[in-house]
Amino acid sequence: TGKCYYTFRGHSAEIVCLSFNLQSTVVATGSMDTTAKLWDIEKGEEVATLRGHSGEIIALSFNTTGDKIITGSFDHTVAVWDVSNGRRLHTLIGHRGEISSAQFNWDCSLIVTGSMDKTCMLWNAVTGTHLATLAGHRHEVLDVCFDYTGQRIATASADGSARVYDAQTKKCIAKLEGHESEISKVG
Secondary structure (H helix, E strand, O other), rough: OOOOOOOHHHHHHHEEEEOOOOOOOEEEEEEOOEEEEEEEEEOEEEEEEEEEEEEHEEEEEHHHOOOOEEEEEEEOOEEEEEEOOOEEEEEOOOOOOEEEEEEEEOOOOOOEEEEEEOEEEEEEEOOOOOOEOOOOOOOOEEEEOOOOOOOOOEEOOOOEEEEEEEEEOOOOEEEOOOOOOOOOOOO
């Protein structure tokens, strides 16, 4: 119908990313104010404010069950949060540049992160343990995603290429080259 049901207010700076959980009951917003907020869609109310990053939050993504969310920040870290209580479960530390993208795989066992440091990293989603650094791009990694099976990872880079990695072997299995400018999204 195009009707606006709620206007969510509460950030003190621009909102730069947002995401619905798969169940469409919660929407998350990430802001230049270094916080993320969770909003109840049915009630139009703020559920939680996720605090702890020291830089802007520019990436966020729910897992498929909707009980966890990850936030990626310009502070070079990714945080894993419990949606039910807003508590931080893990901080993923290892990138040497701003986080550009972060995503869970379909079964919620892995997280992939992309960074301005030209790498993407693979993490155990349950323990927060670093599993691998996937390198090869000459410029910033602008986006990352899993395929639907969670076995392959695609990356997009400012170097004009995309790559596909095997999540088990951690090896690059395809280099997609031919664009004359950056590739900003994969999906």
